[in-house]
Amino acid sequence: MSNLVSGLIVVAVAGLIGAIGLVVRVRVFPAKEDEEREDVAGYVTMMVGVMFALILALALVSVWEDRDSAEGHVATEASSLHETYLLGAAMLPADQAKIQAAATAYADYVEHTEWPAMRSGKEIGDTGWQLLTNLRTAFLNADVTTQARQAVLSDATTQISNLADARRGRLDDTDKRMPSILWVGLVLGGVLTVGLTFIYGIEQRFTHVGMVMGLAALIGFVLILIYDLDNPFNQGIGIDSAPFDRYFP
Known part of the structure; x- marks a missing residue:
């Protein structure tokens, strides 16, 4: 089931619950005129x-x-990897093949193995770090006897360092979640906000029901939006692997 369908279901259920709650309140506790209370x-x-x-x-x-x-970490990681891939073209053909193969292997692993794991909240293993080490080793073992290739190696070392930092940031972002105390406040605040609307009496009963349903549905929509954004790599409005796809189709 897609996130859109799930979100619509949550919004509809929230609105229905609000309407049922109001109907129950009206039937069990009929409204009385009391200006001071209101x-x-x-x-x-x-x-x-x-x-x-x-x-x-x-x-x-x-x-x-x-x-x-x-999003910033993913963009930096993909860009640094692409720059490293391009710098490999300045090396001897044999070294170039090893460097670019290592860069492509890293990109494929991130896209097809790490991304699904991040979306589902699974633990990320050390394979990605090993592939990054292979890329660094391929550059360090390359023939840099000329001054031009030494300059390329220096640039590549900087790019690989940036890539590693961005990777660390991305993995840290995978584990970030909103504090539980905020979820308590959101749920409690939503329940109280909708519940307090039951106190007021409106002559047009259907108008009152519609207002409560709209408020409950809106709160349900905001809560499902926050839930989806809580995992920045969630499918839908989360970050995808487009930067890697762009450089390594």
Whole structure:
């Protein structure tokens, strides 16, 4: 099932739950005219709404910053690997073949093995680091007897170092998750925000039900959005392996 379908189901279920809750409340606890009570309820509802909005903003900023960090690391890693591949062309044919084969093997492993593991939250092994070591070794063992090839080796060493740093950043981003306490605040705030709307009585019953359903559906949509962004490599709105595909189709 796609993330889009799952999200729509969550939104629909949230709206339905809100409507059912309101109907149950009206049947079990019929509304009574009490202006003083509604004044207090309005103040409490406003405060809960403000605090819930702050928690939502904090959660969205947290997951979006993690996504931006991961996107930067992926772009740097792919770009450095491509530069290393191109620098290999300046070496002797035999060395060039080894260097470019090592770079291609690393890209293939990242795209087809590490990416599915990152999306599913599985642990990443040491194979990728070994492939990176093979790439570094292929350059260090190349014939650099001329001054031009020595300069290429120096540039390649810098690019491989940048590649390794970006890889470390990407793997760190894989393990980043929003703090659990924020999830507690999001769920509690959503329940309270929708629940407090049951206090008010509106003459047009269907209007009231529609308003509660819309609010519950919107909160459900925001929660599923935050959940999807919590893993920056999640399929859908997460980061894909497009930078590697672009350089190593």
